[in-house]
Amino acid sequence: MTAKSIPAWVTAMVRAFFWLPRSARAGALILVVLAIVTLLAPLIAPHDPNAIDPTHVLAAPDLGHPFGADALGRDVFSRTVYALRTSLAIVFAAVAVASLAALPLGTVAGYFGGWVDQVISRPLDMLLVLPALLLAITLIAIVGPGSIVAALAIALIYLPILARVQRAASLVVAHAGFVEGGRARGWSSLAVLRRHVVPNALGPLLVQAAILAGFAVQIEASLSFLGLGTQPPTPSLGLMLSEGRDVLTQAPWVEIFPGLAIAVIVLAFNLLGDGLRHRLDPQGMVS
Amino acid sequence: MLQIDDVRVRIPVTGGRWVEAVGGVTLSVGSGEIVGLVGESGCGKSTLGGAVMGLLPSGSQLSGQVLLDGRDLRGLTAEEYRRVRGNDIALVSQDPSASLDPTFAVGAQVAEAIRNHRDIGRREARERAVELLRAVGIPDPGARYSDPPHRFSGGMKQRVVIAAALANDPSVLIADEPTTALDVTIQAQILHLLRDLTVRTGTGVLLITHDLGVVAQVCDRIAVMYAGQVVEQGTVRDVFADPLHPYTRALLDSQPAAHHQSGDLPVILGQVPDLTDPPAGCRFAARCARVHDRCTAAPPVVETRGGGRVACWLHDALPPVAQEAS
Amino acid sequence: MNPRLLFVLRRLGLTIPVLFVMSVVIFLIIRLVPGDPVRTMLGFRATPQSIAQVRAQLHLDDPLWMQYRDWVAGVLHGDFGQDFVSKAPLSELLAQRIPVTLEITLLSMLLAVAVGVPLGVRAAVGGRWARRLTEGFVVFGISVPDFWLGIMLVLLCAGTMMWLPPSGYVPFLEDPGGNLTYMILPVLTLAVAEAAYIIRTTRGAMLGVIGRPFIVYLRAKGTKERSIVYRHALRNAATPIATVIGIQFGVLLGGAIVVETLFALPGVGRLIVTAINQRNYPVVQAGLLVVATLFILVSLITDLVVGFIDPQVSDRGKS
Numbered sequence: 001m002t003a004k005s006i007p008a009w010v011t012a013m014v015r016a017f018f019w020l021p022r023s024a025r026a027g028a029l030i031l032v033v034l035a036i037v038t039l040l041a042p043l044i045a046p047h048d049p050n051a052i053d054p055t056h057v058l059a060a061p062d063l064g065h066p067f068g069a070d071a072l073g074r075d076v077f078s079r080t081v082y083a084l085r086t087s088l089a090i091v092f093a094a095v096a097v098a099s100l101a102a103l104p105l106g107t108v109a110g111y112f113g114g115w116v117d118q119v120i121s122r123p124l125d126m127l128l129v130l131p132a133l134l135l136a137i138t139l140i141a142i143v144g145p146g147s148i149v150a151a152l153a154i155a156l157i158y159l160p161i162l163a164r165v166q167r168a169a170s171l172v173v174a175h176a177g178f179v180e181g182g183r184a185r186g187w188s189s190l191a192v193l194r195r196h197v198v199p200n201a202l203g204p205l206l207v208q209a210a211i212l213a214g215f216a217v218q219i220e221a222s223l224s225f226l227g228l229g230t231q232p233p234t235p236s237l238g239l240m241l242s243e244g245r246d247v248l249t250q251a252p253w254v255e256i257f258p259g260l261a262i263a264v265i266v267l268a269f270n271l272l273g274d275g276l277r278h279r280l281d282p283q284g285m286v287s
Numbered sequence: 288m289l290q291i292d293d294v295r296v297r298i299p300v301t302g303g304r305w306v307e308a309v310g311g312v313t314l315s316v317g318s319g320e321i322v323g324l325v326g327e328s329g330c331g332k333s334t335l336g337g338a339v340m341g342l343l344p345s346g347s348q349l350s351g352q353v354l355l356d357g358r359d360l361r362g363l364t365a366e367e368y369r370r371v372r373g374n375d376i377a378l379v380s381q382d383p384s385a386s387l388d389p390t391f392a393v394g395a396q397v398a399e400a401i402r403n404h405r406d407i408g409r410r411e412a413r414e415r416a417v418e419l420l421r422a423v424g425i426p427d428p429g430a431r432y433s434d435p436p437h438r439f440s441g442g443m444k445q446r447v448v449i450a451a452a453l454a455n456d457p458s459v460l461i462a463d464e465p466t467t468a469l470d471v472t473i474q475a476q477i478l479h480l481l482r483d484l485t486v487r488t489g490t491g492v493l494l495i496t497h498d499l500g501v502v503a504q505v506c507d508r509i510a511v512m513y514a515g516q517v518v519e520q521g522t523v524r525d526v527f528a529d530p531l532h533p534y535t536r537a538l539l540d541s542q543p544a545a546h547h548q549s550g551d552l553p554v555i556l557g558q559v560p561d562l563t564d565p566p567a568g569c570r571f572a573a574r575c576a577r578v579h580d581r582c583t584a585a586p587p588v589v590e591t592r593g594g595g596r597v598a599c600w601l602h603d604a605l606p607p608v609a610q611e612a613s
Numbered sequence: 614m615n616p617r618l619l620f621v622l623r624r625l626g627l628t629i630p631v632l633f634v635m636s637v638v639i640f641l642i643i644r645l646v647p648g649d650p651v652r653t654m655l656g657f658r659a660t661p662q663s664i665a666q667v668r669a670q671l672h673l674d675d676p677l678w679m680q681y682r683d684w685v686a687g688v689l690h691g692d693f694g695q696d697f698v699s700k701a702p703l704s705e706l707l708a709q710r711i712p713v714t715l716e717i718t719l720l721s722m723l724l725a726v727a728v729g730v731p732l733g734v735r736a737a738v739g740g741r742w743a744r745r746l747t748e749g750f751v752v753f754g755i756s757v758p759d760f761w762l763g764i765m766l767v768l769l770c771a772g773t774m775m776w777l778p779p780s781g782y783v784p785f786l787e788d789p790g791g792n793l794t795y796m797i798l799p800v801l802t803l804a805v806a807e808a809a810y811i812i813r814t815t816r817g818a819m820l821g822v823i824g825r826p827f828i829v830y831l832r833a834k835g836t837k838e839r840s841i842v843y844r845h846a847l848r849n850a851a852t853p854i855a856t857v858i859g860i861q862f863g864v865l866l867g868g869a870i871v872v873e874t875l876f877a878l879p880g881v882g883r884l885i886v887t888a889i890n891q892r893n894y895p896v897v898q899a900g901l902l903v904v905a906t907l908f909i910l911v912s913l914i915t916d917l918v919v920g921f922i923d924p925q926v927s928d929r930g931k932s
Contacts, residue, residue, distance in 0.1 A: 371835070372833055373835030380829070382826065385825065386830040388827050390849050
């Protein structure tokens with residue numbers, strides 16, 4: 001196979017992978033594997049995640065059911081795979097929504113400063129007045145529980161944090177020489193923002209988003225565990241942990257594997273985030 | 288009194304290499320005497336101070352002798368050395384703003400210096416600390432005892448540092464660029480305070496500086512250091528009047544005061560040698576205006592008429608210093 | 614004026630608008646529920662008469678500002694309204710629930726600080742093994758979800774430590790020993806992640822301080838190494854540590870909601886969760902108000918403590 005036949009995006013991905021510090025590569029690798037597992041869930045899961053099987057109630061792990069079966073005889077491995085899919089989808093949506101909202105808000109606040117900054121930053125700071133999980137619960141109290149609400153609630157928690165990071169980054173870039181140059185050339189503010197500020201201020205936002213994504217998995221699981229997130233019968237990691245509590249002593253595998261899955265995702269995002277921090281956030285704007 | 292005999296310090300740097308920051312220095316500071324240790328930055332004068340204090344960077348190697356009142360400090364355990372520091376030898380360092388703990392009241396930091404070495408009560412230490420603050424010229428010391436450092440000016444902070452350093456009547460005080468961070472008007476006040484206090488108590492001072500003006504103001508003797516070695520030492524009067532080493536002469540010529548008429552300063556051309564691999568001969572040879580063939584070998588250390596020493600081939604006709612190991 | 618007193622007053626002044634905005638947001642919850650909140654609350658019991666009755670009872674027909682004024686006035690007099698389901702006065706309910714939540718969060722915080730600060734210091738000044746072990750603990754504590762850790766602890770106890778009750782509660786005043794036994798697992802569950810953050814922050818802050826010149830100067834004074842580390846360096850590192858403890862208290866309050874549910878502890882967190890599921894909005898509001906106020910008070914206390922540890926903070930902006 002010649003180098004020409006490898007698509008450009010593959011080489012770019014590989015290059016990005018080796019650009020990361022070593023510990024971050026482990027995180028990236030775990031996430032890639034999990035992403036593949038999630039995308040190919042129907043092919044990887046040996047059973048229907050919701051198929052009730054009275055002959056396998058609380059069955060211990062074996063070859064047919066590598067993670068065992070739950071109180072309804074459902075295959076824990078298949079449910080974990082599908083639950084990962086739900087969790088990662090919610091987390092991805094939450095972080096994407098929060099980042100996309102934080103990007104323009106933070107950039108404008110940092111670049112223009114003054115009253116523009118005040119108008120944008122003050123209300124966002126107010127969101128930080130409530131502890132994170134409580135903010136999410138407040139939103140759910142208003143709208144009612146569900147996956148989409150959970151995603152929005154997480155996005156609401158992350159918006160002020162991400163906007164603050166983006167604001168700090170664009171504040172620094174706004175005073176850099178090349179931005180002054182763009183202004184001197186008579187570019188419009190929008191052109192300066194798009195061509196100079198945003199591309200150069202993106203690093204810290206990316207780092208913060210990666211770190212927050214890991215904790216989003218925990219928050220989503222907590223909400224579902226409390227019955228405030230994903231609703232049954234959709235498999236979700238938090239919900240599985242909630243359901244398995246009653247059979248904990250008879251069938252600990254129902255609890256152990258979904259919890260491990262959460263821990264691994266959080267760890268992977270943390271490793272990736274820390275590595276990205278070394279590369280993209282030398283000034284330490286991310287908390 | 289402090290006697291430093293053929294002290295060498297090697298400090299590890301990256302790549303398994305070593306910098307010979309101090310390359311065989313012999314020096315003494317007598318009771319009540321102020322000795323100026325002069326040289327450009329990076330010549331090893333602060334490292335020498337660290338060697339005396341037992342505060343070298345970790346992994347450093349030290350050889351030679353450091354005698355304080357006849358006792359060799361090199362063999363001391365960590366705890367024994369701690370008992371010496373702040374008690375028998377004290378330090379006043381360059382930036383008073385960085386020397387004081389920003390979260391502690393200044394008075395408490397002076398009292399701490401006392402209580403580190405004396406088993407006395409809080410109240411007694413406080414009273415003594417207030418007296419020390421008064422002695423170094425802090426106005427209203429009883430009231431200012433509890434103030435944190437950032438409510439003091441640089442000069443006042445340095446007075447506090449001096450009070451803490453002199454708290455236990457040390458035999459020797461190492462003053463490492465004590466006035467560099469201060470305004471010119473304050474510099475003279477601090478120097479004279481230092482002089483008055485140490486002469487009164489008989490404390491010897493090793494005053495590390497790059498400023499010959501400071502030496503001229505307060506020192507009794509001077510030692511000129513270049514690239515880790517003392518090239519010349521003697522009384523301030525002798526050395527300033529008739530510098531024997533070409534480096535000393537160049538240093539004196541480059542002082543602004545000597546040339547304020549013409550306006551342009553002579554600079555010493557060339558670069559300081561790389562101390563990871565110091566040259567075998569005279570370390571100043573590469574920059575010396577009067578360099579000649581013999582300078583590729585280590586210069587002899589000879590005794591000058593005024594009882595000083597110089598290490599230079601230009602003066603090899605003078606009598607060699609007997610106990611000097613080259 | 615005394616700079617410290619001024620600092621305290623200024624910080625108190627900053628808290629008032631925050632409390633105001635928070636109370637408005639929580640007040641608005643019931644008004645923001647899509648559709649008719651009363652119909653949602655009543656569910657299948659909703660009849661035109663019952664709806665009208667509840668609307669009158671909750672004063673939902675008054676102008677909004679008047680409703681807010683009455684609600685705040687009630688709260689300030691200790692009247693949080695009525696439980697919509699049981700009709701009991703909320704002030705009594707809260708009086709039973711708040712001590713439980715405070716007990717778990719404060720005990721967890723104490724444990725986390727007692728373990729985390731010394732370990733963080735060792736990680737900064739200790740040898741290679743101290744560093745590696747604490748790093749491992751930090752990664753574990755941050756990655757593992759707290760409620761899963763709780764479940765695993767229950768599992769462990771079911772196997773080996775039978776005497777530890779897996780869940781339940783008795784008030785401290787009735788049976789102090791029993792109360793503390795019930796607290797062991799919930800507190801451990803919350804404290805692990807907490808300690809991990811405190812270790813990480815302590816280590817970073819200590820490393821920053823240890824490299825500063827005044828540490829060298831303290832050695833030059835002959836100060837004992839122990840005193841340099843624990844009296845001087847730690848005090849200088851205290852600002853970020855105290856700040857993180859304050860922030861983490863919010864996380865603890867969130868974690869308490871989960872842990873109370875997990876271990877069947879009758880705290881404010883479980884109260885809120887149950888109330889949300891029952892659409893019992895007055896209880897949700899009262900619960901959120903209590904927890905948010907606690908959080909704001911803790912932030913206030915944290916800032917005041919930081920100001921007292923580090924005189925530079927309380928002196929800033931004096932002129």
